[in-house]
Amino acid sequence: MNRKEQILELIAKGYNSVKTLAEHFGVSLMTIYRDVRELEREGKIIRRHGELLLKKEEEKQVQEIGVCAYCGKLSDKRLEFVYRLTGKTVYACCAHCGLLLFKELQGNEVQSCMTRDFISGNPINCFSAWYVVDSSAVPCCSPSAIAFGNKEDAEKFAKGFGGKVFDFESAVQVVEELMKRGQKVVFEVR
Template sequence: MNYRQKLILEKLAARDYMTIEALAQEFGVSKMTIHRDLAALQQAGFVLKQYGKVTAMPKRNSSWADQCQMCGQKIKEQNAFTLVSAEGNLYRLCCPHCGLMAYRQHGDSWQTLATDFLHGHVITAFQAHYLIDLELTICCSPTVLAFDSRAEALKFQKGFGGRVVDFYQAVEFINQNPIRSQIHGGSQ
């Protein structure tokens, strides 16, 4: 990353977004050069290029939301779900149920993280095991629980029933089960 690219990031930190045109003007350089800078920055995961403008990727260590952006409930770390959409928006959800719904809405996500329900550690959502259709309601209904270990998920299932599925099967499950609270209508 060169010095101009660093400056671009600093400018972006202050504003909401910037146009390619404006950046080219400010640095007295061609738009092509800015395009190249932004391509590099996007490659490195710092910004998001968007037809004429750039937005900064969210800083994930600041302003950690404590309300679910899907259903509004207070988020408990033990069950939390985090999603960074391809558009660069950060979503914090209260549980895999809301997390998977958000994933469905924002589809092509840049990063998706779930929390192991038993140990409370963070897991890559794609690799997690999900327990659905179980005889227990935690947080939202229909309840979905995330587990790191399939063995533990199966043990949990012994007591509470349901099915242990992978990420995409869980998304499919959410798709088929109409739910009550939905914030945005936009889906593709």
């Protein structure tokens, strides 16, 4: 167990100040401050009037888990699309749903959209990302759309797993087309 994990346990046991934690570990106040700040940033603890408190489980979940506005799946941190609109946040489980959702959001003021680079996991802007659509890799919904921060990575991925590389606007069109074609066609027998 690393020190940050131990700190979480100790806070739960009532070690609620930086000073008592520093004394417990025999390290400087600065060292503990650094850990505490990281834990705060990770959303695991909060500081109230100098007191360290664990962030409640349910508060954390509301913040971290979104339900896909398109298909209703719980969104996966690694793949999700997060649209920020004026006054609300809309989640999609993956780029497939995120792209399909885009048209439905029109009329709303979309302030930003964030997703993650499939390779590094770093946050990227959905609108400037590149998408590999309809590859054989299907981490969430099908036909899959996978986001990359740069075009070369997307192209390399498409070489290995198939699919084609598109920018945001084209990816929206293509996924929509594929969904239409994927629908069952019913022939009437006369």
